[in-house]
């Protein structure tokens with residue numbers, strides 16, 4: 444065999460494990476058809492947060508007008524985009540260097556299976572003892588007439604000029620995060636959704652508050668609407684048509700209707716690897732029905748969130764398995780997630796909606812930060828925290844926060860939930876003062 448382990452795809456689901464695996468002496472190869480480092484580094488999380496951060500800063504400056512700050516800076520989208528390019532363009536090379544530097548063979552091109560131990564890239568074939576499918580997902584594209592004129596998340600993240608009127612189809616992460624960005628830059632924004640609830644995985648009451656804030660920022664929500672077709676007008680604008688005479692003209696349409704796995708382009712039929720339209724089917728060892736073929740990251744059909752940290756966790760798990768240091772099934776820790784709205788909503792463990800629907804099982808301790816002097820340094824209003832305890836064990840099993848710095852609070856709480864700390868144990872930490880963590884501790888129920 445040419446290699447001990449061959450990864451298809453070079454994203455988080457690959458390199459987090461492939462690098463230590465190669466360092467341990469294994470002969471490793473990575474095939475990548477696009478940019479090294481995958482979606483997160485090149486056209487996802489990183490680019491998004493570079494565009495978001497300055498806009499959040501402006502929100503914070505706005506909140507402090509007349510409280511020591513005078514004047515609000517304007518966004519220069521073109522400069523911001525140039526700043527984004529400067530940071531993101533080198534990521535591809537960094538991603539390749541990271542692999543080359545530890546002796547991993549990097550192969551450029553589109554991989555397809557020939558048999559269970561052989562993959563081809565163009566005319567060349569490569570063999571390996573084990574193969575990891577880490578091919579991620581791509582944007583789902585609507586197939587209605589005129590949809591070829593719509594943009595996707597990758598296009599938006601390189602948008603040279605912000606259009607006057609942006610229309611977004613979908614109500615998930617990408618739709619709402621990008622609506623937040625476009626509105627903050629001054630575009631008129633419409634969000635059109637099939638149903639009437641956005642950000643379904645986050646607490647309904649927090650989402651409703653964020654939605655109200657977005658409406659105040661000028662975002663219009665059009666629920667229960669299935670767009671049937673689109674037409675391009677002579678001036679380059681687009682008109683969307685729905686049922687019952689619905690018609691909307693706009694400068695730009697972002698198709699944010701989800702993501703689809705890339706396994707349909709791997710010739711899986713040649714090896715008989717089982718897959719669904721949600722991803723590759725694996726057992727609790729991340730092994731497919733073909734014993735020497737594994738899957739990792741967004742490529743997997745899984746119920747846990749398809750995120751960078753979960754892809755990285757799976758990659759490290761597989762590396763430990765291949766190195767022989769972990770023979771057991773994958774045991775996921777408490778999963779945390781965040782939507783980068785302004786304010787953010789972040790959560791970990793048992794969700795607030797679930798906890799509230801099961802009062803016999805969970806105790807929900809809710810706290811507001813209004814009146815907290817530290818939070819009011821930034822004149823932050825309406826921030827809220829919910830802690831979820833298991834009634835029997837008194838252990839903390841989940842938390843959610845809606846606040847400017849929600850990621851900091853939830854990251855502080857992640858180990859508490861993971862370690863199953865009780866109310867009593869939560870008081871046993873001494874934090875830096877003043878800080879977000881200290882502020883959080885003052886909201887914990889004292890025993």
Ligand SMILES: Cc1cc2nc3c(=O)[nH]c(=O)nc-3n(C[C@H](O)[C@H](O)[C@H](O)COP(=O)(O)OP(=O)(O)OC[C@H]3O[C@@H](n4cnc5c(N)ncnc54)[C@H](O)[C@@H]3O)c2cc1C
Pocket residue numbers: 451452453454455456457474475476477478479480481482483484486487488489491552553554555577578579580596617705708709739740741742749750751752754
């Ligand atoms: C706009 C956007 C924003 C996001 N923001 C966040 C965020 O803030 N936080 C967060 O945790 N997650 C975020 N995500 C999700 C995160 O990017 C993914 O969960 C993560 O990238 C998954 O990593 P992966 O390695 O499984 O897949 P990917 O990063 O998709 O990598 C798969 C790689 O495989 C390659 N590939 C596919 N098929 C083949 C083939 N046949 N041959 C060779 N190569 C192939 C692809 O080119 C790609 O580089 C965001 C996603 C998007 C789109």
Ligand SMILES: NC(=O)c1ccc[n+]([C@@H]2O[C@H](COP(=O)([O-])OP(=O)(O)OC[C@H]3O[C@@H](n4cnc5c(N)ncnc54)[C@H](O)[C@@H]3O)[C@@H](O)[C@H]2O)c1
Pocket residue numbers: 585612613614615616617618620636637638699700701702748749750780781782783
């Ligand atoms: N902050 C973050 O961590 C972050 C940010 C962006 C993306 N992501 C990840 O990327 C992935 C994709 O995010 P996303 O926003 O593209 O997907 P999503 O699944 O979150 O949202 C898709 C939206 O499109 C709607 N939709 C689906 N099909 C439709 C159709 N035919 N017509 C109209 N609407 C339709 C859905 O109802 C939903 O509102 C997620 O798995 C998420 O985990 C994470």
